[in-house]
Amino acid sequence: MHYVTQRIGYNEWREFCGLARIDTLEDLKVVLRDDRVAEMILNMYQHPDNIDVWLGGLVENYLPNGRTGPLFACLIGKQMKALRDGDRFWWEADGVFKQKQKDELLKGSLSRVICDNTDIQEVPSDPFRFGKFPSEYVTCGNIPSINLEAWREETNKDYELCGSPTRIHNGDYILTFNAGKVTALYSCYHGFMLEGAAEIICEKSEWHPEAPRCTGK
Template sequence: ENSRIKYLRTEFISETGSEEGNPREYPNEVSSWLDGSSIYSSSVELQDYLRRGEGGRLKVTDVDGWDMVPGRVTEYVESTTGDNPSLQFFVGDSRNLENIGLTSLQVLFVREHNRLADGLSERNSDWNDEQIFQRAKKLVQAEIQAITFNEYLPSIGINLSAYSGYNPSVNPQLSNEYILLTAFATGSQMADGWLQFDEGLNESTSGHLDLRDGFWTTSSVIEAGGIDSTIRGAAYDTQREMDLAVIPSLRNLMSGAMWGGWMDDCAMDIQRGRDRGLTDYNSLREGLGLERVTNWSDISSDVDSQQKLAAAYSNVDSIDAYIGIMAEDRLESSIYGETQQMLVLDQFQRVRDADRFWYENDAELTSLTSEFNSLRLSDVILRNTEIESVQCDVFFAESDASSFQCHLANSEVSQFSGEDTVDPLTEMTIFIGAVIVLILIAVIALPSRKESANIEEEINEEE
């Protein structure tokens, strides 16, 4: 009994999967667009709930003098250690607590939205809440798109062709292969723990966290005094290599109340592919226009990996796609093997080219395109945290704080005015920087210590 792992079949659209030519399809729960919906939600009702209703701002909760995303007391969320924290954060995506890295990034961009909203409100006294909110939202969406495509993707070896404009004939839908073999797989492989550092890159008083202790919990963020220590740790730590090795925290993961038991993340990824009818590794390669492999050595040059594959599978045509792509030799200057690389390139190319509201296709943002293209994640970090310095490209680990080049005091950036021109921000200096994105994945002047009521008052306040 203890050797069995609970698995829930993926919900599917009932009228699909009935016969050949009618493949099983799955309902969309989140948008494929890079539109900031993990912050703002794709639901009008939830977005309205998350808005403050004044000054174009999003709601925040005061935690030890810092703006955090809205929260409420709950008995539902538990950490993987069985703790039962009293606070659940709310943003546009219900999975915001899946790991503390994701939570930190979402808090960061909520602060960025409010920073922009405050600037727009100050410069446009005749604008109402709706005008300010929509403009700030559009700017944040553009920032997320620019950082993801100009900084994050190149850092992992994904270099797309130059943008040539909106193409309505392109299908932006996320493929099952991308979701199951890159999104899930990459997220599982990237980290082996959560380093927590103070400004001097010394271990914070709250201590480093095992990977499993950063799932489905707000306790670690609150106890660390906010998101700063997690962001510093992410910028310092190096990513694990994408391979067949899976750390114990992911092979023996106690998943808390949302799952009710132990799970093996690698086994779940394999089963998820089988559940959704994902084809075998060799057929996947053939479908992508790649050559089929005929020997174990065609997949990996590592003899140990070859032997493990031969022990687990009868022949190269029976390999689960997930195992095959994880066993592949990595391409030069990329975190991916040949098959994964093609899946990622195809998916991000389609998502960008099919987006009518892509920032480089938006006439309202034309005058700001160069500014977006020079933006770094470190800019957003330095503007919205108490982190005073960081490496300018946070997607490449740096362990020597004395070599950090981006500081609050050495980088003046322009403030978006919300109009067709960009006015330099002359009254205050804002610093620039960048942070490591996790799935993720994913994607402000110093945040205001806004006056907030307690958590319940903040969430239940009537705007």
């Protein structure tokens, strides 16, 4: 039995990212901005549809202030967004933090951490960018702090009746209070697999369904 697989090349991935296809040598010269390299690649692959996505992405001209061309910037961005949106514990996911807590978290910075934990009184507003001292430094008094009052626990009658959720071996949970409901979100430590419901809800003085467990792989 023979299986035929279709290779997805450079042009298909460009289309996937909403970029223009490369149909001619002139198209390739515009994207690469290096006529000699464009001619070498097309001479090697014979047709733009044959160009491999890895090579095509590597030789694209860099985006402004970037280290990749438009194709790799798109693919990396899409992958990172998928990883973020697929993480139910991501801090921006619904039910993890309240809006006022998110607003406070947005104030956090490494500069503020440095101010709070050292005797340094002047820091760059963005510590990940090189700045000349002292013209591009600011005093710690001008760096926003996080107000922890946003995390003050609210009294919830249902939670008082249900009590704390069941603790599990090789895992843990976080509590969320959303739309009047108390929910426990469970996860396992690295190397263990969750069996059962990852989310249980406090209803009628009890947690439903039963807490899951973490088993070795």
